[in-house]
Amino acid sequence: MTATTRRVVSARRAISPDAVDAEVLLRWYAATARDLPWRHAGVTAWQILMSEIMLQQTPVVRVEPIWREWVARWPVPSAMAASSQAEVLRAWGKLGYPRRALRLHECARVLATDHGDEVPADVDVLLGLPGIGAYTARAVACFAYGQRVPVVDTNVRRVVARAVHGLADAGNPSSRDLPETEALLPESVHRAATFSAALMELGATVCTARNPDCARCPLPSCAWITAGRPASETVRRTQKYEGTDRQARGRLLDVLRDSSGPVERVRLDLAWTRDPGQRDRALDSLLMDGLIEQTEDGLFALAGEGGSPG
Structure with missing residues (x-):
């Protein structure tokens, strides 16, 4: 020690x-207290759940306009479940860490089919839902249902x-x-x-x-x-974004979000030219994460759109 x-x-x-x-x-x-829309009276547990997923590692100022759009578009889980993965990914936009969007879509399907289109109040039941971890389960139980x-x-x-x-x-x-x-x-x-x-x-x-x-x-x-405000002994490292694999992934996803269907590989190659090896890693990781898919004829598309015509 x-x-x-x-x-x-x-x-x-x-x-x-x-x-x-x-x-x-x-x-x-x-x-x-800040006047945040998900704190207002009448906001449902589903809408609070959406806010909690969006707010993970993302500032309030970026989340609020997207959350408002989602509440209007998908006021209940079944509404989101009826949409495709690609629609949800497009609506997620620039919030970052887009796997959260896929997990929320999966969660909406489970809520719609297994929970009567309602978000459970019990922490243990919440923990069994896709994409819901310890923090989110307790946040929903507390902020949506007022639990201690x-x-x-x-x-x-x-x-x-x-x-x-x-x-x-x-x-x-x-x-x-x-x-x-x-x-x-x-x-x-x-x-x-x-x-x-x-x-x-x-x-x-x-x-x-x-x-x-x-x-x-x-x-x-x-x-x-x-104690005299003792200094932190933790070495903080600033996380850069420019030039990272995360930025490369985002550029490739942008191409597919802006397209109405599958695109040729060359479109993705042109989106990130600074490091072909990094681009290949980013593309592979997007495929592994299930955010994009490759069609039988070698085109690339957002999740769920691989069967669309090019």
Whole structure:
């Protein structure tokens, strides 16, 4: 065990329910929470599920207009299930990580056929749906159904690490994350669900990773501030996009999204000329992920469109 690991382990002791002042946080949230459309009254569990899938690794400002379009186009799972994979991929546009779109389409089919066109409320049942992981299942149970379940994303982990443990960042995800967050939840089911949203909001808008705005933080005490704001010992690496395989994949997908049917290989070759080897890797990975397919006559198309005429 390294010295850094020993310090982190010693800092992360059992926490008490009042380690974060729920009353203060809830008042702050009521006064300052962002007016996000998926937080409005009347939004369904399916629409909240769509927002949660879209928001993974994608900023709110990019998600909101696409989410509004999807709510209008696919207000219930069966509406999406009736659309093709290609239609969903085109509608996903530039949100990134397009496998999420395919998994959501698969999830919609299961909801339509096996769950009466409704999103289940039970976390364990949600975890059995395609593309639904631990975070998303609990987020839907909490934000759509008001359940008292811990919802732990990067923002929540950061707030707990700083306010409770005095650490600059949370480090890698741990098996402690869920029980620690659950320990902070108010006993009242309704207040617990709102508290989860407030904790997440605090991390997203105030207690941010690079530039925490401690002057605006509503919490009356913070272990990190008390400790003198010790620096992070985590080496952050900026993820570049320009010139990466991800960018190459995106360029190839753009060609197929903008086409009404299968295209010849030369169209894809022209979309990424800087590195033929990288282009080949990108094409192979898109095929492996099921995002595109190759027709019998060697053309390429979005998933589900391989049988269309060229």
